[in-house]
Amino acid sequence: MRNRLEEIRKAKGITQEQLAAALNVSRQTIGSLENGRYNPSIILAFKIARYFDLSIEDIFIYEEDAEL
């Protein structure tokens, strides 16, 4: 799964620390999400989407081939 988290976060001028604090997760989790090393739970995906006032699909792009 790809995501546009880093791009959206930077466009809003928010640091990883600020986003992590707002979502109650560690900064490392934000870093891992942005690098694509970690896929979030559905709850965290909703929290991120709501934080940026976007839909989950606007941020996370599911690629079926990549999951196979």
Place this chain on the structure above:
Amino acid sequence: MRKGIGIYALLSSTGLMLLLWGLFSDNPMQTGILVSVGIIVLGFSAAKGAPLLTSKEADKESSVIEWHDERNIVIREKASWYAGMTTIAAMSVSAFALVMANQFVGAWVIAGLLLLYSLSIILFAAYFSKKL
């Protein structure tokens, strides 16, 4: 020095002393009791004290966030699973080796395995927590 580390260091030393005292005792019953209590005290203090040595200084709030962080939870679960599996494999080999050595019989085998088990869990859990 981190808070509480002194108590666990003292407990570790006590556990080690009890263990050594038991090892060099001539009375088999005394040996069994001292070695068992020593291992329990050493294992408990090591398990409680090791996180204090390896963890970074952080305020309480960030520690709570780190503990409940979903990625950290996944890593801990994976680390526990790998540590458990690796320990089981290591236990099988070490049990075989101890029995084959034929020097450690009865309580010695159990004491040795308990000690190996405690240390393996702590070491592998720490190793896989970093690696995964």
